[in-house]
Amino acid sequence: MINLILQKKRPIIYGDGSQKRSFSDIDDCIYCLNQLITNPNIISETVNIGPDEEFISIKELCDILSNKLKSNLDPQYFSMRPQEISEAFCSSNKARKLLNYRTTVSLSSSLDKIIDKIKKKGTKPFEYIYNLEINNELTPKTWTQKIF
16 A cells, blocks of 8 residues: 555555454564574464554555555555455464563554655555466456556
């Protein structure tokens, strides 16, 4: 969304945007990943790493980004992608117990960092690298019509 908005293109939302997500900042995850790789006391564990206290709808995320980027571009709404989950977030209880995980970077601060990074590096046009293997009535038209 950030890349599109900075290019003065309308952001895309699948469905009505009510699906909820939880986003992790890399600064909150890197310590845990390092521990999972290097700590000899942690073997063969599957661990969810990510915030489980700050959920946001895709529509709310789009509104926040539009405000941060001072954009008045209305999002483009497309049909929900096949089998999209309405709520996707994790429980970090195991990460807190094993890795002393905690969220230190708010979603707002994380978005600010991403915006700054994209502004410094410059936006990039979207490239369709892969050919569709499955193309039927459920395939999102953003993929079949390559709308970017």
